[in-house]
Amino acid sequence: MSDVSMPPQFPIAQRYAGVTSTAVRDLLDVLSQGNVISFAGGAPAAEFFAAEDIRACFDWVFANRPGKALQYSSTPGEPELREQAARRISRSIPTTPDQIQVTTGSQEAIYLVGNAMLNPGDVVLVERPTYLAAVQAFASSGARMVGIPSDDDGARPDALEDLIREHNPKFVYLIPTFQNPSGVCMPLSRREEIAEVLRRTGTILVEDDPYGELRFAGEFIPQISALPGLAHQSLLLNSISKIMAPGIRVGWIRGEGPIMNTLSIAKEAVGLHSSVVDQLAVARYLEAYDVDAHIRTVVEVYKQRRDGMRRELLEILPEGATVTSPDGGMFLWAALGNGIDTTALLPIAVQEGVAFVPGESFYAHDPDRSTMRLSYVTNPPEVISEGLQRLSRALDRWHG
Amino acid sequence: MSDVSMPPQFPIAQRYAGVTSTAVRDLLDVLSQGNVISFAGGAPAAEFFAAEDIRACFDWVFANRPGKALQYSSTPGEPELREQAARRISRSIPTTPDQIQVTTGSQEAIYLVGNAMLNPGDVVLVERPTYLAAVQAFASSGARMVGIPSDDDGARPDALEDLIREHNPKFVYLIPTFQNPSGVCMPLSRREEIAEVLRRTGTILVEDDPYGELRFAGEFIPQISALPGLAHQSLLLNSISKIMAPGIRVGWIRGEGPIMNTLSIAKEAVGLHSSVVDQLAVARYLEAYDVDAHIRTVVEVYKQRRDGMRRELLEILPEGATVTSPDGGMFLWAALGNGIDTTALLPIAVQEGVAFVPGESFYAHDPDRSTMRLSYVTNPPEVISEGLQRLSRALDRWHG
Structure with a gap:
């Protein structure tokens, strides 16, 4: 009482x-x-948002797809957006639209990979330092994070291999390109060494790539997921927050095989599906405007x-x-x-x-x-x- | 290997x-x-979506709040939307904007209350039958659902009290108004009996109310959360899906006290915040148009x-x-x-x-x-x- x-x-x-x-x-x-x-x-520089173009995209959606935009839809995401996401990723990793799960921003993507794969007590290997909100999201699934010792080129492959053998982690979470918070862009040779360890140990990679397109010096370096044999043991996380606008909350997960079904079931429990209006407007922007x-x-x-x-x-x-x-x-x-x-x-x-x-x-x-x-x-x-x-x-x- | x-x-x-x-x-x-x-x-009847009004609301947001709409924002939600939500709920339960947590649709609201309050093995009491996606969401937090025997007026108070004493549930999940799937609208006298059991046993109520405004016969009946003493031991879940459009994915949770902070921390882990564009457009619609x-x-x-x-x-x-x-x-x-x-x-x-x-x-x-x-x-x-x-x-x- x-x-x-x-x-x-x-x-x-x-x-x-x-x-x-x-x-x-x-x-x-x-x-x-x-x-x-x-x-x-x-937060991106607000004065450089393409606000008028984005406004035109939302208006295009209401002019051309009003019934679709306002109605319930399917959990994996709108076909138009999945197609645009697949097209962009295919510049380095061949990707079909059915390999895309749309998310409400990349924070939801991070949450879903943890929710889909982690049980309490599981270990996730992360960079030292790493993205604080990813740690929070994985911790909310009961996981324990172990940091991988790093040098100026990012996580060290020898240390990674030792930690994989010691902790049998459910996955390794890396932000190889312009890492948050360190800004480190892992060189290609280091990515190849990391990929070799992941292949040899059969370890799943969750590669978070929100900043990859924000390069102002040097040449493009392929994602670790793009290296030979890695695409089918990786989940690649992208977002439009840094290339378009974070207030819209649209991101996606690229992956292969049955894990995509599990991610979709998790997404359904967490929120049914992402805003259709937002998804269609982003798809329109990526298709009809020169985002590059x-x-x-x-x-x-x-x-x-x-x-x-x-x-x-x-x-x-x-x-x-x-x-x-x-x-x-x-x-x-x-x-x-x-x-x-x-x-x-x-x-x-x-x-x-x-x-x-x-x-x-x-x-x-x-x-x-x-x-x-x-x-x-x-x-x-x-x-x-x-x-x-x-x-x-x-x-x-x-x-x- | x-x-x-x-x-x-x-x-x-x-x-x-x-x-x-x-x-x-x-x-x-x-x-x-x-x-x-x-x-x-x-799915609501698509031909009755107020598509042109909604289109005008999105356009108003880009004309008047472009920088705000496209930027990162805070986890509890946009002040304008929280104010509109509080205003609508205040017709039956006095509510201030800080008692509102915005969600990406009511499915996320359901998920968050489970995620914030449930540990594996916990019991949640639900109606028989009840909303299937709520069962899925609570189950993903490891909870066990126990059905409350019901009659034509909804869940039976005597059975509820017995089950509370037997299972010590973390909360009771009810859809008292035009229940999904049964359509039952619990009469006021039954609501008062249920409220008395909840008060006497100090049991938390999660009251899901997506359909309450879709009444075409009879008089408005206050939510259980609106009955004396219940507001501070209830979380009330609303959504704009049935009164405006589900494709936009905007809902909210009304509650009091420290639980609102926990819900916000859960929301932050799950997805940082809901689409600002969508939130501001919905706030504009609720403020400037005659939704009733x-x-x-x-x-x-x-x-x-x-x-x-x-x-x-x-x-x-x-x-x-x-x-x-x-x-x-x-x-x-x-x-x-x-x-x-x-x-x-x-x-x-x-x-x-x-x-x-x-x-x-x-x-x-x-x-x-x-x-x-x-x-x-x-x-x-x-x-x-x-x-x-x-x-x-x-x-x-x-x-x-």
Whole structure:
């Protein structure tokens, strides 16, 4: 019997026990404060959204497919969108539309691969550092993440093989191209070594590739999934968030064989199907507009912002600090050294009016607490400069 | 070591072990066959979508909020939509926008409440019969469903209390208004008895209310969550699928206290946030258009279709069969008796060119196999007539 003066307690599943906030939520809260310059989120530069083209695509859908767009549909996704996704992936991996499962953004894709394949106690191997929201999603299926030691070229193949033999992981989760948060683009030779380990051990790869098209220097490098023999033991995750717009929430999973059916059954339980309006509008955009030309415009801007932010950042960081110099993607990754704990630095920085993501959040275990992630794409150059001056003042206060 | 000639097997989580299809998937497959008249899905009548108004709402969003609509946003949902949702619910339950968690359709809402509150082995009490996709979603969190014996007024309070004491369920999942599949609208007196049991035992209620606004006869009856003392121990699930359009995938959960934070953390893991474009377009529609007038138009059509389908259905069913006569919602529920197994009847019916949902799918256990669910809203009268003639031929073949 409950005491009538006390409301009954809602039960909390074990997977969320003790979780009252997350790094992502804290970020979003900071972002909602208008006076803070945020380098924290992975938000594209809003002024370069192709808003009028996208508006025309939605209107085209209502003019040409109103009944279809507004009605219930099938779980794998709209044929038009699956065809466009297959066409884009086929530039490096031959892909048919039935090898595509549409998702409500790539976060749902990450969640579904975990939900479809993981039982409590299973191990997933991840990069060190890795994408924090992927860790959260896999953890909500009860999995334990083990970080793969890495060097400047990304995860080390010898360490990967040792960890596979030690932990028998359900899969390996990698972001080989312009990794989040490190910005590392794994060279082809390293990808081939990783692929060889995965082939030899029969280990499933989940390859997250949201940033691959945001390249502003160097040549295209095939996904690991595109290397010989890997396509049928990989799931490749893509999203339109970075090449079109994240507010629309459309992504997809590319895979082969019965796992696609399981992913679809999981998707059905989680949300039946993604917004048909959004799917058809994205398909229209990918079919009728020159998205590659749009991406070329955007990455030229991103390159300039990377250059500017990196140069100014090195000026304000203490001696011995390192900052990556990625050829694409959205993030700089800085290791400040000098005993600086960026988690403790953040509240001071927010007081000064600037935000970043403390590196701690990106480690499955044993974090390097002196690291931070900064997005160079969200803000124009003069705002980046002002934000870094604020960060400089925060560092002065830390040292003083 | 895997044999190089055999692709490695993707692992399948225990929650999906042995699941190669689902009743919903089979339905969608049947629906995609153009020559079959389907009474199976819960698809609204497409010809009554307010397509031009909805088109104008999307266009308004791009004209007035392009940067907002295309950018990342916060997990609980857009303030404009949460405000509109709170306003609608406040007609029977005082609700503030911060008591709303936006979801990508009500299926995601159902999934999230299970994901947030259930551990493997937990018990959920459900109606007999109940919504099949809710059972699937709760089962994917490892829960066990136990059916509450019911009568013509819905779940029986005495049976509910006994089952609560026997199973200590994490929550009770009810669809009190125009229940899916039975069409039953629980009378106020029964709701008060149920509420009394829930209050006395301190049991959490998940009240799914997708059909409540589709009433074409009788007076509005408050949700159970609206009864004294129940709002703080209930989660109320709504959707725009039945009052606006299901292809847009927008729904919400109304609740109070710390559970809203847990639901938001679950939502973040599952998909970060719902489509901002869709959320803002729906908020615009609910604010600037007369959705209640639209609903009045639609339910008048639905009433006529219910009358026609029910009359013709009784003519073709064998003696002793019963058919409900709901005052709203989308479905007729028929019990054919006479030893008919509707799961075995379905393939014959599909051969004849008509589809329904066999009742078996809607039972957590001990199904009445002679039952079937038919939607009267999807097809115009002449198609309903033709479909029922086909069903009549299928029944002739069953008996002959």
